[in-house]
Amino acid sequence: MSALLLNGKELAAKKRESMKVVVQNLVESGTTPGLAVILVGENQASQTYVRSKQKSCEQIGIHSELIKLPEDTTEESLLTEIDRLNDDPAIDGILVQLPLPQQISERAVIERIAPQKDVDGFHPINIGKMMTKDKTFLPCTPYGIVEMLKEAEIDISGQHVVVIGRSNIVGKPVGQLLLNENATVTYCHSHTKNLRDITKQADILIVAIGQAKFVKAADVKEGAVVIDVGMNREDGKLCGDVDFEEVKNIASHITPVPGGVGPMTITMLLENTIQSAKDRS
Missing domain, CATH: 3.40.50.10860 (Leucine Dehydrogenase, chain A, domain 1)
Structure with missing residues (x-):
């Protein structure tokens, strides 16, 4: 069994087509x-x-x-x-x-x-609003990840999400957004003990650590959803933090690198900018 691809490039293109119409309407209204x-x-x-x-x-x-x-x-x-x-x-x-x-x-x-x-969603006020589920600009990569999961009709509520990485840009906010969607969230990082024992419990595994092919098949539970946020270069080729060739035979869904999370990041930046313009108009 090979995992279904979560194709961020296709979803981004679809979203941008509908954005064009929204932008056109805004422009026409001044x-x-x-x-x-x-x-x-x-x-x-x-x-x-x-x-x-x-x-x-x-x-x-x-x-x-x-x-x-x-x-x-x-x-x-x-x-x-x-x-x-x-x-x-x-x-x-x-x-x-x-x-x-x-x-x-x-x-x-x-x-x-x-x-x-702040269309990047990094200002402390916007981060605070995200924590309390108030309307705000969400950080673009985590926002894109949630949109991908929803588009693929992957259940989030009640699922065990494991996040490897704790950056302010991806790791911390993606965990919070999925907690807001009623997932149970575990954060792992460089000081985590027995990492594999934890990652193997994940229904949804999100990897954002910046180490090429760090996650192997042995780290992943059969049928898990694997989201690879990494962007590394190995032997001149782009690759993620997940060993795609190994893990695609274990996961139910997986994001490719490139063409997975990346295109969604820019798309959600555009979404936030359009929302800001709507708030002004």
Whole structure:
């Protein structure tokens, strides 16, 4: 038995088609959704992500603005730029591409973005609202994962979800969103003892640790749903944190890398930007 593929690329394309219509209606009523992306420095991966985000905006009719700043930009200069965008009525969403050069505090930057324009869903106010199930912008990768599970009609309520990873961007928020959907959630990380004993209990296993092919067939329960958030390069090829070839014979559903979670991340960023524009209109 081979697992069913959870194809994020296909779902993203489907969602974007319906987004086009929503954006068109907003534009016709006098509101053009606007997303500003700030890129500091010359990080190659960041430049690739930013290009992809801009292209996605163009495809569905969102106005996008790219602000490129040099590697030696001061924290004060970046915060001033964010203040300008906070005050710009044509901008509904502000995204500062991470990672940032070491002279700039990530936390200071995230906290400076107005919560109502924080389409990444990282501001402490929005994280707090997510915890209490208030309406807010949800972090894009976790939001995309939940959408994939729902689209595939995978039961979340009552399921044991195991998350490997505890980052503020994926690990922590994805566990919280699935807890909000009535799952029972266990977090694992580098200090977890007897990791395999825990992962083998997972009905839904989410892997976000940044280690190529870390999860093997022996770590996975027969019939589990496996969501691979990893993006690594091995022998020049992209691969995830899960050994796909091994695990696809054990899991009931699995995300490929690339083409799984990645396309959904950008799609939910667009969704948040559209929602922000609706709130303004």
